[in-house]
Each structure stands twice: as structure tokens, then as C-alpha cells.
Amino acid sequence: MSTDPLPILQSTFGFPEFRGVQRQVVDRVLAAENTLAVMPTGAGKSLCYQLPAVALDGTCVVVSPLIALMHDQLRAASAIGIRAATLTSVDTDQMETIARFRRGELDLLYVAPERASGESFRNLLGQAPLALFAIDEAHCVSEWGHDFRPDYRLLRPLLDHFPHVPRLALTATADAVTRADILDQLGIPREGMIVAGFDRPNIRYMISPKDNTTRQIADLIAEQPGPGIVYAQTRAATEKLAEALGRTGRPTRAYHAGLDPQVRARNQADFVASEDMVIVATVAFGMGIDKPDVRFVAHAGMPKSIESYYQETGRAGRDGDPAIAHLFWGAEDFAKARLRISEVEPHRQAGERTRLTALSALVETAGCRRRILLKHFGDESPENCGNCDNCLSPPSAVDATEVARKFLSAVFRTGQSFGVGYIESILTGQSSERSLMNGHEALGVFGIASSSEEAALIKPVARALLLRDALRANDFGGLEFGPEAKAILKGEAEVALIVQPKRERRRRGGAGA
Numbered sequence: 267m268s269t270d271p272l273p274i275l276q277s278t279f280g281f282p283e284f285r286g287v288q289r290q291v292v293d294r295v296l297a298a299e300n301t302l303a304v305m306p307t308g309a310g311k312s313l314c315y316q317l318p319a320v321a322l323d324g325t326c327v328v329v330s331p332l333i334a335l336m337h338d339q340l341r342a343a344s345a346i347g348i349r350a351a352t353l354t355s356v357d358t359d360q361m362e363t364i365a366r367f368r369r370g371e372l373d374l375l376y377v378a379p380e381r382a383s384g385e386s387f388r389n390l391l392g393q394a395p396l397a398l399f400a401i402d403e404a405h406c407v408s409e410w411g412h413d414f415r416p417d418y419r420l421l422r423p424l425l426d427h428f429p430h431v432p433r434l435a436l437t438a439t440a441d442a443v444t445r446a447d448i449l450d451q452l453g454i455p456r457e458g459m460i461v462a463g464f465d466r467p468n469i470r471y472m473i474s475p476k477d478n479t480t481r482q483i484a485d486l487i488a489e490q491p492g493p494g495i496v497y498a499q500t501r502a503a504t505e506k507l508a509e510a511l512g513r514t515g516r517p518t519r520a521y522h523a524g525l526d527p528q529v530r531a532r533n534q535a536d537f538v539a540s541e542d543m544v545i546v547a548t549v550a551f552g553m554g555i556d557k558p559d560v561r562f563v564a565h566a567g568m569p570k571s572i573e574s575y576y577q578e579t580g581r582a583g584r585d586g587d588p589a590i591a592h593l594f595w596g597a598e599d600f601a602k603a604r605l606r607i608s609e610v611e612p613h614r615q616a617g618e619r620t621r622l623t624a625l626s627a628l629v630e631t632a633g634c635r636r637r638i639l640l641k642h643f644g645d646e647s648p649e650n651c652g653n654c655d656n657c658l659s660p661p662s663a664v665d666a667t668e669v670a671r672k673f674l675s676a677v678f679r680t681g682q683s684f685g686v687g688y689i690e691s692i693l694t695g696q697s698s699e700r701s702l703m704n705g706h707e708a709l710g711v712f713g714i715a716s717s718s719e720e721a722a723l724i725k726p727v728a729r730a731l732l733l734r735d736a737l738r739a740n741d742f743g744g745l746e747f748g749p750e751a752k753a754i755l756k757g758e759a760e761v762a763l764i765v766q767p768k769r770e771r772r773r774r775g776g777a778g779a
């Protein structure tokens with residue numbers, strides 16, 4: 267018996283046709299085959315289980331990691347007449363939901379993994395027909411994934427308890443290793459994996475080193491009309507940046523978990539309704555928000571991983587019109603990320619390191635950004651995409667090996683405890699009370715990079731050395747050698763700096779902090 271999903275797509279969801287791989291996924295699910303759908307953000311994953319939930323008899327159980335996400339989904343599904351409910355600790359109508367489920371009155375039942383894996387939930391599920399298990403954000407099941415949740419591991423016994431109920435795992439972000447692991451963990455066959463193309467051709471990828479981030483983002487805002495999201499790393503940074511950017515004249519709001527819930531909800535609603543607002547947010551913002559006309563996403567600091575970068579930038583331009591993703595990075599971001607990795611459980615470090623390396627390759631490249639990004643997700647792409655900063659204005663490479671050696675020697679001679687600014691003053695031979703007191707003016711490295719060409723390379727060199735782990739920064743900004751330092755000092759490795767051409771920027775009066 268085959269169900270034709272198209273009439274349901276049109277009548278219930280109001281869409282004329284399926285997009286991308288939706289049809290393939292839905293067909294597998296309707297044929298009761300276990301499936302993993304890897305689809306980028308905005309590709310329309312929810313429909314892949316919502317439509318079968320409507321088409322099939324019985325309830326579709328949706329496992330989802332976040333209560334806020336479940337409630338967003340619930341609202342959207344109810345709005346189009348799907349019979350849905352959530353079963354979470356904050357719901358006051360749990361008894362009613364359970365009764366509705368037992369009477370077979372629910373198309374969709376959303377639960378968190380910790381509840382889903384419990385025995386009482388399993389007993390409950392035995393009391394009414396089931397259509398499907400949908401496991402959203404399925405990368406959470408994998409220790410290789412970027413967001414491992416141990417509770418996801420406990421789902422398998424539940425799934426196996428109902429062997430005839432098909433499983434649909436969904437994720438937006440999973441590299442090859444993670445995908446294979448998801449299949450294993452959830453008992454889905456290899457041929458059950460459907461991967462959508464990851465390219466978002468209308469997004470222009472831009473990456474620049476930080477150099478007064480507020481000013482850089484203000485410039486971006488001045489250039490780029492339409493709604494935008496700026497990601498900052500901490501709550502305090504969010505508020506400070508929102509205030510500074512507010513002075514550009516664009517309506518600006520902050521968004522983070524520490525705000526009063528009402529203020530937060532209002533800021534979000536204002537943003538969704540607005541045609542020119544800039545929202546400065548921590549990364550939690552954007553999950554489950556359906557705003558197709560976001561014209562830019564800026565990162566005022568490094569994302570957690572290349573997956574996060576893809577997911578966060580993916581919130582730009584869902585309507586298919588041109589949009590910009592601009593990342594501003596600092597070498598200290600990488601140093602901090604490395605430190606963080608050294609503190610996670612040992613068996614997870616390799617995976618985390620791979621993801622960080624992928625991110626640094628993306629930042630460092632003189633080639634096409636899109637190509638590197640897509641390669642990470644296993645997509646082929648042309649050599650030159652024509653829509654990233656490097657393709658649009660190719661950077662040139664400068665050999666900075668000599669300056670890098672001088673820099674490393676100065677770090678070594680001064681005892682591996684001073685910061686970039688001090689090392690720079692030593693190399694350029696600027697006398698100061700501090701360098702006199704330290705006796706550093708007598709060192710051979712004092713003033714050995716005093717020509718203006720060399721002096722101009724010192725800061726970029728320091729950044730490059732930190733990025734490649736030839737230098738590490740301690741908590742006080744003091745520099746010490748990292749594992750890559752030796753090869754450079756011994757002349758076994760070269761240091762090329764990528765110099766991006768200065769881009770013309772239209773300045774508007776008053777922009778910036």
C-alpha cells in the first residue's frame with residue numbers, strides 16, 4: 267500500500283512541491299524504512315516527519331533536545347492543524363496529553379531524550395499505535411558530533427523495543443565520521459542515509475582577522491541593509507556590542523539567556539517582524555527561528571566548530587536572496603579553543619581537534635572558502651566559487667619566515683613570558699623603562715626587525731604563529747612555544763602570510779564606536 271504524499275503536502279502544508287531531498291526521505295519513511303536525513307538548516311527537515319505523521323495511522327514520537335525548540339515546533343504544527351503535543355517538565359497539561367495519546371488523537375508527540383528513554387514512557391508507548399520515531403538533532407547521539415548528549419545513547423533500547431516502528435534520524439550538521447556513528451548508534455542501514463547538498467550559493471562567505479571588531483561590524487552594517495544577526499561570545503559582550511552598534515542608527519537589540527524572559531521574547535518577536543533590525547546574540551539565538559530574510563550573519567569571535575559555523579551562517583538568506591556571512595577572528599580564540607579541548611575527556615579530544623583544524627584551515631586559506639567548507643561535509647565544489655572574499659579579491663602571499671624566526675627568538679630570549687606588544691617593541695628596538703629594567707636591550711634580538719617592512723609584519727606573524735600552534739598564550743597574554751615552534755626556528759617550516767587586499771568600504775557618517 268503506497269500513500270501519495272503530494273496531496274497532503276499541498277492541503278495540509280500549503281506547499282506546491284517538495285524541496286530537495288524531502289520527497290526521497292518522505293517516501294522511505296512511508297515505506298517504513300529506517301532513514302538518516304542529513305539536510306542543511308533551512309532545508310525543511312521538520313516536514314520530513316510531520317507529513318508522514320499526518321499520513322500514517324498512529325502517533326509520531328519526536329525526540330528533540332531542547333524544550334524551547336519543541337514548543338516552537340508545537341506552535342507551528344498546531345497552526346496548520348496538525349494534532350501535536352509536547353510532554354516536558356514545564357507542561358501543565360501532561361495528564362491530558364497522555365490521555366489524548368492513548369485515545370490515538372495525536373499525530374505528533376514531542377519528548378526530550380531523558381524522558382523518552384525512561385521505562386514509564388516505554389510502557390505508555392505500548393498503549394496506542396505508533397507511526398514513527400523521529401530523532402531530531404541526531405548528531406547528539408555521537409561522541410564524534412559537536413554536541414554530544416549522553417541521553418541520546420539511551421534511546422536505542424526504546425527503538426529496539428518497537429522493531430516495526432520506522433526510525434527517522436535528522437541532523438543538519440554531521441561530518442562523515444559522525445554520520446557513520448549515527449547509523450551505528452541508531453541501527454539505520456548505510457543505504458538509509460540521504461544527504462542533501464550543503465551548498466548555499468547565495469551566501470557570500472567573508473573572513474577577516476579582528477582589528478577593532480565593533481568598527482568592522484559597524485562598517486558591515488552600514489554596507490548591508492536588511493535584518494542581521496551578530497553573534498558574540500558572552501552575555502556581557504552581547505550587550506556592549508548591541509549598545510555600540512545601536513549608534514550606527516540601525517535598530518539594535520541584544521539577546522541572551524540572562525535577559526528577562528519577557529524582554530527576550532519581545533526582542534525576538536521584534537526582530538522576526540523587522541525589516542532592518544540587527545540582533546546581537548549568543549549562539550543560542552536562531553534555533554527554531556523562522557526568519558527567511560536575514561541578510562547577514564556576523565561572528566564577533568570564533569564559532570565553536572566548523573559545524574557551528576555552518577549552522578550559524580546558514581541562518582542568513584534562507585529566502586535564496588544574496589546574503590553575507592562575515593567572521594571576525596582573533597588568534598587568541600584559537601589558543602583558547604585549544605585549551606578547552608585539552609580539558610575535555612581524552613577520547614573526545616581527537617574529534618574536537620579535527621574540527622578545530624578544519625576551522626583554522628577555513629580561516630587560513632588563500633583559496634576558496636566555500637570549497638573548504640563543503641569539503642568538510644563531503645560535497646564536491648568547483649575550485650573557485652566566485653562568491654567568497656578570496657574568490658572575489660584573491661589575496662597575495664608574503665614570505666614571513668624570517669620575521670617569524672626573529673619573533674620566536676625574541677620570545678625565547680626574553681624567557682617565554684611576555685606578550686605580543688612587548689616582543690614587538692623589543693624587535694623594533696623601542697627603548698622603554700621596562701625593557702631597560704629587564705636587561706632586554708642588551709639582547710641580540712633588540713632592534714633586529716626595525717625596518718618598516720619587517721615591523722609591519724610583526725603583528726600578523728604573531729597571529730599566524732598562534733594560529734598554527736607555534737606559539738601559545740597563557741592566561742595573562744604571555745607567549746610561550748607551542749609544538750610547531752621548533753620546525754620554524756630550525757628552518758624546516760616556512761611561514762607565509764596571507765595578505766588580503768584592502769577592501770573599499772563605503773563609510774557613512776557616525777558609524778562605529
Ligand code: ADP
Nearest residue numbers: 281283284285306307308309310311312313556
Ligand atoms: P530545518 O529544520 O531543516 O532548518 P524547517 O523545517 O524549519 O527547516 O523549514 C525551513 C522553512 O522551509 C520553513 O519555513 C518551512 O515552512 C519551509 N519549507 C519546508 N518545506 C517546504 C517546501 N516543500 N516548500 C516550501 N517551503 C518549505
Ligand code: ZN
Nearest residue numbers: 634651654657
Ligand atoms: Zn570562493
